Amino acid sequence: MLQQWRRRRAEGRAQPGDGRELRPFRWWQLPGRALFHLDPADPRSTSHRYSVDVRHWHNQSAGDVKAHLYRDGRQHMVGKMPVAFPVEGGVVEVSMSRFGIRRCHFVAPDGTERLLRPDPRSPEGRRAHFETSHPVAGRAIGVASVLALVIGAVLLVQQLVVPLSAIPPVAERFGHIEPLVSLPTWLNIALGAAAALASTERALRLRYHWILDAMGN
Numbered sequence: 001m002l003q004q005w006r007r008r009r010a011e012g013r014a015q016p017g018d019g020r021e022l023r024p025f026r027w028w029q030l031p032g033r034a035l036f037h038l039d040p041a042d043p044r045s046t047s048h049r050y051s052v053d054v055r056h057w058h059n060q061s062a063g064d065v066k067a068h069l070y071r072d073g074r075q076h077m078v079g080k081m082p083v084a085f086p087v088e089g090g091v092v093e094v095s096m097s098r099f100g101i102r103r104c105h106f107v108a109p110d111g112t113e114r115l116l117r118p119d120p121r122s123p124e125g126r127r128a129h130f131e132t133s134h135p136v137a138g139r140a141i142g143v144a145s146v147l148a149l150v151i152g153a154v155l156l157v158q159q160l161v162v163p164l165s166a167i168p169p170v171a172e173r174f175g176h177i178e179p180l181v182s183l184p185t186w187l188n189i190a191l192g193a194a195a196a197l198a199s200t201e202r203a204l205r206l207r208y209h210w211i212l213d214a215m216g217n
Contacts, residue, residue, distance in 0.1 A: 010084035010093065017068065017075030022051055025121040032057035034124060036104045036116035038092060048072055050087055052094055052104055052116060067094040092116070097213065099196070100124075100203030115206060127204040142205070145198035149212040152195035154180075155188070 025035050038050040051070040069077040069085040069092065077085050082095035082103075090108040094101070101124065107113040118124035131138035158179055165177035183191070199213060207213070 006082075007084055007091070007093075010082050011086060011091065013079035013081075013083045014069075014077045014085050015079055017070075017078050020075045022053060022070040022073045022075070025119050027121070030123055033122065034101045034104075035119035035122045036101075036124070037119060038087070038106055038116045048088060050076075050085075050092065052085075052092060054081075054094070054096065054101060056096060056100070065096060097199070097203060097208065099199040101206055102203065102208050102213075103206065124204050124206070127201075131205075141201060142207075145201045146212070148191075148194040148198035149202075152191060152198075153212060155183075155191065 025033065032055060034052075034054040034056065036052045038052075040048060048071055051073075053068040053070060054065060056065045065081055066078055067081050067083050067085075068075055069087075071087075079085070082093070085092045085094070087106070090106055093103055093105050093107055095103045104116045105113045106116060118128055120126070120129060158181075162177055162179050165171055165174060202208070202213060
């Protein structure tokens with residue numbers, strides 16, 4: 001029920017486009033543009049090709065960034081994220097976090113879904129190509145990203161719990177909690193930067209976990 005309500009609300013954000021032409025991806029757009037494509041599942045039944053273009057310059061908050069849906073190279077619909085675009089045979093759901101695209105999937109009426117293909121010139125496309133060309137290194141980077149976020153989450157919980165335990169009523173009931181580890185300022189900053197990089201790397205692969213990535217965001 002909640003998921004259906006969210007989808008209806010996301011579909012309500014989709015507005016008609018102005019028919020402008022889809023611009024090709026340029027190398028200088030790497031820091032702030034994402035581009036995905038949905039090719040026809042069966043070219044014999046439809047010739048439409050959909051593309052999702054997101055310009056997230058300056059890392060704006062997710063509610064301020066718009067996704068643009070192009071059909072056959074022309075802007076078909078546009079909407080603030082999270083948004084769901086009705087297309088032939090289902091919907092295209094698009095959302096983002098502060099570190100990049102969180103979701104860009106085609107969802108069929110039966111609930112099956114598939115990720116749209118990232119443009120090979122986009123950051124997401126380059127990361128996917130690296131994963132294919134260097135699978136061992138790609139998996140190692142993915143594991144390192146998870147570890148960085150786990151460490152960051154543990155330290156964040158510690159920073160929240162320790163001060164709360166010093167409040168007299170809490171201390172009387174549960175006792176004062178000592179920090180598991182005390183780190184120098186420079187190391188805290190380094191671990192915070194590592195967590196930010198890890199969140200960015202996972203966003204390039206459209207990976208999102210409600211605990212790890214939410215804390216990173």
